Amino acid sequence: MDHSKAAEIFNKDKARTKWHDETLWMVREKRDKAAHSVPDWEKLREAASNIKSHTLSNLDEYLKTFEDKAKKNGITVHWAADAHDHNEIVYSIIRSNNIQKIVKSKSMLTEECHMNEFMASKGIDVIDTDLGERIVQFRKEHPSHIVMPAIHLKREDVGETFHQHLGTEKGATDPQYLTEAARQHLRDKFIASELAITGVNFAIAETGGFVVCTNEGNADMGAHLASIHIACMGIEKIIPKMEHLGVFLRLLARSATGQPITTYSSHFHKPRPNQQMHIVIVDNGRSVQLGRPDFRNSLKCIRCAACFNTCPVYRRSGGHSYHNAVAGPIGSILAPNLNMRENADLPFASTLCGSCTNVCPVKIDLHDQLWKWRQVLMKEGYGSLSKKTGMKMMTTVLSNPGIYNFMGKLGRGVLRTIPWIAKSKMLNPWYKHREMPVARGSFKEWYVGRRGNR
Amino acid sequence: MSAREKILSAVKGNKPELLPLQTWDWSRVETDVRDTFIKTLQGIGGTVSIVKDLQQVKQRVLEVHGDEKRIINRVASLDWKNSDKIEIENSTSMEKIEVAIIEGQIGVAENGAIWVPEDAMGNRALPFICQHLVIVLSINKIVPTMHQAYASIDVTANGFGVFIAGPSKTADIEQSLVIGAHGARSLAVFLLDS
Structure with a gap:
């Protein structure tokens, strides 16, 4: 189902759409407050953008340095060309160690690779431990937001889900009570776990270590208790030096939730004695995106989701409408690179208002890229028939003054004499959420008339 | 060709021309880092007290x-x-820890974070698995921002280290803040001013 159809379904629940819209805007406002309290904010964005651009321009060398240092630290490094490779590598570690109990903290990369589904097909159960991810996992859904995975749900939904899966009281909806139930349930999982999978926020070439940021502490509970830790990262997670963490950790949480920093910023460099530590470095289309000059900037993304929270389309259509692991404006730029045909609708899920570009902590030109993707997709023949014919008709009308004037008159005539046509939500989708104008005359008629009166 | 070679050669072939890496000066005149640190940490759910000696820490922890x-x-x-009843290498035993008292190395005024290297934990899981966390930090070890923090620590000195900023928390249910997700339910920081 394409974005606009899915959004239409989401919009049917007006109260929930309004709540979703307002809640995400509240997060955007928290971000503003946090950003404005840092005098260096714009300088930090400049620095972050420069560090990432530089890194991308020397990425192969930094990847090699990182691998080398990580190996010296006692970490096993694996390379995965695509999602399937990634899943196979993780699976082979699980199988060769004869592992049954696995916990995972939030990793959008493993979502992108559909790792949980892959493991399920092999009969392996992976327990998501981020609260939001556990909620959507129970419900057999996917995260609708990369920072707040269950933002599409209300407390009543979570209460019902926990009642079914964790035996909480029927009808209980208090977040404190529900979170406590999840804490107890997942503590047991952490203590029993044999293998922990985490994502990576930043991988440091200079030191061969990586940083994982969480508020809940679930990545640490997993990684420090299990005897095997697998950290999965995209090739774009590299930063050159330790000192650059200062720039990124100052930006990340402030942009994401308005917190000054996440509760835990964990720096992993060496496994514990008798612990195995693995890193899986994944390409999955990133090197292709690197070769697209108009879109390579998207690889600077640090997954803060500030562009989601500010986006008028995301806020009113919900993350699932984007049918991609990463939704929102950044997801709409990343997804067509993975599959143009399946994701051709996403760059159109934007008003091109540019708010995403304004809030992006690493200065990705998001709305420009959305606009550029539209051109690529139309040129490659992935535009929908209605868009193609619509554009062709507009070209004819706009390049021919006679037709233009006639169409204008016709439109105003229709509004005046048979307004029900324009006000039919079926014939005129534009009318769904808008009022039609009162048609007195065109600007041209008004202008000519005004000149004649002089 | 192995996945490694495939990826590296694709990256090499597709990367843009080398862009220079700039450097920045982040030094700043900070008037009162202690005050900022205390206010910020309280703002993210931690408690802070200034103590004259470690005996006071002990007394307060036992009181609570x-x-x-x-x-x-x-x-x-x-x-x-x-207590010899808790084996620090055993998860099930560690889960019974009510309070852990550890020492922080550097505090960061702008965000209330405290750097704790592995050596200060004994077991990496300790600051996360305990129900309540107590961190003792010398009041002279507070720096204005993360830039100064990274300049004064060595992240590779231990196999693991973490910036801890407040108690564990989540807002995954309707964006409603709940303190005490998977990690410690509370964080008490004692600033040692001897």
Whole structure:
């Protein structure tokens, strides 16, 4: 189902759409407050953008340095060309160690690779431990937001889900009570776990270590208790030096939730004695995106989701409408690179208002890229028939003054004499959420008339 | 060709021309880092007290948490008899820890974070698995921002290290803030001003 159809379904629940819209805007406002309290904010964005651009321009060398240092630290490094490779590598570690109990903290990369589904097909159960991810996992859904995975749900939904899966009281909806139930349930999982999978926020070439940021502490509970830790990262997670963490950790949480920093910023460099530590470095289309000059900037993304929270389309259509692991404006730029045909609708899920570009902590030109993707997709023949014919008709009308004037008159005539046509939500989708104008005359008629009166 | 070679050669072939890496000066005149640190940490759910000596820390922890049996102390200079009932290498045993007292290395005024290297924990899981966390930090070890923090620590000195900023928390249910997700339910910081 394409974005606009899915959004239409989401919009049917007006109260929930309004709540979703307002809640995400509240997060955007928290971000503003946090950003404005840092005098260096714009300088930090400049620095972050420069560090990432530089890194991308020397990425192969930094990847090699990182691998080398990580190996010296006692970490096993694996390379995965695509999602399937990634899943196979993780699976082979699980199988060769004869592992049954696995916990995972939030990793959008493993979502992108559909790792949980892959493991399920092999009969392996992976327990998501981020609260939001556990909620959507129970419900057999996917995260609708990369920072707040269950933002599409209300407390009543979570209460019902926990009642079914964790035996909480029927009808209980208090977040404190529900979170406590999840804490107890997942503590047991952490203590029993044999293998922990985490994502990576930043991988440091200079030191061969990586940083994982969480508020809940679930990545640490997993990684420090299990005897095997697998950290999965995209090739774009590299930063050159330790000192650059200062720039990124100052930006990340402030942009994401308005917190000054996440509760835990964990720096992993060496496994514990008798612990195995693995890193899986994944390409999955990133090197292709690197070769697209108009879109390579998207690889600077640090997954803060500030562009989601500010986006008028995301806020009113919900993350699932984007049918991609990463939704929102950044997801709409990343997804067509993975599959143009399946994701051709996403760059159109934007008003091109540019708010995403304004809030992006690493200065990705998001709305420009959305606009550029539209051109690529139309040129490659992935535009929908209605868009193609619509554009062709507009070209004819706009390049021919006679037709233009006639169409204008016709439109105003229709509004005046048979307004029900324009006000039919079926014939005129534009009318769904808008009022039609009162048609007195065109600007041209008004202008000519005004000149004649002089 | 292995996945490694495939990826590296694709990256090499597709990367843009080398862009220079700039450097920035982040030094700033900070008037009162202690005050900012305390306010910021309180703002993210931590409690802060200034103490004259470690004896005061001990007294306060026992006042709040009572039973010494389920408290683990990792601050070497603090006079404390750790319970032999808790095996620090055993998850099930560690799960019973009520309070952990550890020493922080550097505090960051702008965000209330405290750097704790592995050496100060004994076991990496300790600051996360305990129900309540107590961090002792010298009041002279507070720096204005993360830039100064990274300049004064060595992240590779230990196999693991973490910036801890407040108690564990989540807002995954309707964006409603709940303190005490998977990690410690509370964080008490004692600033040592001797």
